[in-house]
Amino acid sequence: MTFDEIDHRLLDTLQRDASRTLQALGEDVGLSASAVQRRINRYRSAGVLARHVAVLEARRTADIVLAVVLVTLERESSGHHDAFAQRLLAVPEVQQAYDVSGDWDYVVVLATIGMARHSELAQHLFKDAPNVKRYTTMFVLDPLRTGTYLPTR
Amino acid sequence: MTFDEIDHRLLDTLQRDASRTLQALGEDVGLSASAVQRRINRYRSAGVLARHVAVLEARRTADIVLAVVLVTLERESSGHHDAFAQRLLAVPEVQQAYDVSGDWDYVVVLATIGMARHSELAQHLFKDAPNVKRYTTMFVLDPLRTGTYLPTR
DNA sequence: GGGGGCACGCAATAATCTTGCGTCCGAAGG
DNA sequence: CCTTCGGACGCAAGATTATTGCGTGCCCCC
Numbered sequence: 121m122t123f124d125e126i127d128h129r130l131l132d133t134l135q136r137d138a139s140r141t142l143q144a145l146g147e148d149v150g151l152s153a154s155a156v157q158r159r160i161n162r163y164r165s166a167g168v169l170a171r172h173v174a175v176l177e178a179r180r181t182a183d184i185v186l187a188v189v190l191v192t193l194e195r196e197s198s199g200h201h202d203a204f205a206q207r208l209l210a211v212p213e214v215q216q217a218y219d220v221s222g223d224w225d226y227v228v229v230l231a232t233i234g235m236a237r238h239s240e241l242a243q244h245l246f247k248d249a250p251n252v253k254r255y256t257t258m259f260v261l262d263p264l265r266t267g268t269y270l271p272t273r
Numbered sequence: 274m275t276f277d278e279i280d281h282r283l284l285d286t287l288q289r290d291a292s293r294t295l296q297a298l299g300e301d302v303g304l305s306a307s308a309v310q311r312r313i314n315r316y317r318s319a320g321v322l323a324r325h326v327a328v329l330e331a332r333r334t335a336d337i338v339l340a341v342v343l344v345t346l347e348r349e350s351s352g353h354h355d356a357f358a359q360r361l362l363a364v365p366e367v368q369q370a371y372d373v374s375g376d377w378d379y380v381v382v383l384a385t386i387g388m389a390r391h392s393e394l395a396q397h398l399f400k401d402a403p404n405v406k407r408y409t410t411m412f413v414l415d416p417l418r419t420g421t422y423l424p425t426r
Numbered sequence: 427g428g429g430g431g432c433a434c435g436c437a438a439t440a441a442t443c444t445t446g447c448g449t450c451c452g453a454a455g456g
Numbered sequence: 457c458c459t460t461c462g463g464a465c466g467c468a469a470g471a472t473t474a475t476t477g478c479g480t481g482c483c484c485c486c
Contacts, residue, residue, distance in 0.1 A: 134327035138291075141442060152466050157443070159464095170330040174287035176423045177323040184423060188373060188380045205417055215422050219415035220341060227341045227411060231423050258380060262372035264358055266421055269368050270329045270337060270384050294473060305435050310474070312433095 121166045123272060126151065130159060131168075131272045138172050178263050184231060185238045186215075186260035191226040191246060194253040201225075207249060213241055274319045276425060279304065283312060284321075284425045291325050331416050337384060338391045339368075339413035344379040344399060347406040354378075360402060366394055 123131070126149045133145060142153035142160075149156070163169035178184050193200055201219070208217045208228060216229040228245075232238040246255045276284070279302045286298060295306035295313075302309070316322035331337050346353055354372070361370045361381060369382040381398075385391040399408045 131327075131329065135329065136326065137324060138327040139325040142444095143442080153442085154444075154467080155465055167330055167333045170328045170333075171290060172292040172325060172327055173289065173421070174284075174291040174325055175323045175421050176284065176288065176425075177320055178423060180320040181423055181425060186371070188371060209418060212422065213424055214418060216419050217417040218339070218341060218411075218413045219417060220411035220413055222409065222411040224411060227413075233424055233426060256375065258371075258373035258375040258377060260371045260373050260380075264370040264372055265362060265367060266369050268326070268328050268419055268421060269365065270331060270334055271366055271386055272329075272334060273386060295475095296473080306473085307436085307475075308434055 121162075121168060127159065127163075128272050130156065131163065134160070134169070135269050175267070178231075178266065181233075183234050185233070185235055186263060187230045187232075187238060188258045188260065189226075189228040189230060189242070189246065189255055190224040190258075191228060191255040192223070192253045193225050194251040200251045204249060204251060207245060211241060211245065213237070214245075274315075274321060280312065280316075281425050283309065284316065287313070287322070288422050328420070331384075331419065334386075336387050338386070338388055339416060340383045340385075340391060341411045341413065342381040342383060342395070342399065342408055343377040343411075344381060344408040345376070345406045346378050347404040353404045357402060357404060360398060364394060364398065366390070367398075 129149050130145060133140070133148060142156045145151075146153045146156045151159075160169065178186065191204075193204060204226070205217070205219070208214045208226075213230055213232045214228060215231040216227075218227045219225065220227050230238060230241060232241060242257065246252050282302050283298060286293070286301065295309045298304075299306045299309045304312075313322065331339065344357075346357060357379070358370070358372070361367045361379075366383055366385045367381060368384040369380075371380045372378065373380050383391060383394060385394060395410065399405050
């Protein structure tokens with residue numbers, strides 16, 4: 121799939137505010153509402169546009185504890201990695217999980233309500249996991265920016 | 274603001290898929306469409322619900338390079354921290370930025386198109402920055418999960 | 427026992443989305 | 457150089473969805 125200037129502008133806008141009407145989007149980029157809609161449908165069917173979600177304000181949600189956890193596994197076999205990934209993905213509070221290169225194998229962002237729940241999850245995901253060699257937790261003092269924005273050019 | 278069972282279910286659903294109709298949401302939680310809408314408006318005006326966004330599929334967007342960067346500043350004065358934060362937030366490719374506790378001061382997630390752009394940004398944000406003491410980059414091999422989901426209970 | 431506030435459902439209205447149709451433009455081929 | 461084809465567009469009608477006014481019921485507090 122190839123993007124023109126209008127596609128870039130649309131995708132940019134949609135990633136920032138997907139609640140605008142098709143007509144408003146159209147006025148921004150110089151298209152009719154129906155043309156905008158057809159483009160959006162194209163993004164969808166091409167798999168570029170995955171979904172629409174509501175974003176909560178972490179600061180306004182009671183007692184949210186955000187933490188970034190770095191993890192190294194004991195053994196590098198892909199079976200062990202899969203098992204660990206499965207364990208992570210089964211937990212909704214695992215907000216983000218990345219398989220990374222470098223000194224650590226995984227970066228995990230945990231979003232929990234209250235420190236007690238955080239500890240409980242850390243226990244389950246990292247202490248009790250059979251193949252976690254080492255992990256370190258960095259608690260988020262201030263979420264300067266959160267989001268899923270991806271550039272398209 | 275205090276949440277009941279229905280609020281939790283609604284906020285959960287909206288964070289996963291905000292494109293459902295008010296009627297569909299209402300059927301899920303046992304409310305009419307208008308009652309659902311009024312609740313959503315309440316979340317908005319309480320500041321709990323920040324915005325609606327479209328989420329792109331990183332795997333389907335050409336040449337996306339995701340990287341997690343850990344940063345420590347030279348000096349701890351709040352002026353230096355603010356300056357660094359400003360510099361981060363001015364860059365759209367800074368997808369996420371967290372001020373954290375522990376061995377590092379900041380965790381930054383960079384989303385760029387192509388390695389060249391990544392290097393350029395790393396240069397600007399970390400090498401050229403006046404008060405960055407040390408930083409390390411972990412490239413994302415596989416984004417197992419991305420998102421902004423926050424639990425509400 | 428009697429307000430008062432708040433959330434609800436229903437129904438009418440308003441806004442937005444969706445789709446059929448005719449047109450235009452550019453690329454490919456005669 | 458002309459013709460044809462495919463793709464994207466705008467417009468407008470129709471369908472769906474969101475919004476809002478109104479009346480009712482519930483619960484808390486007086």
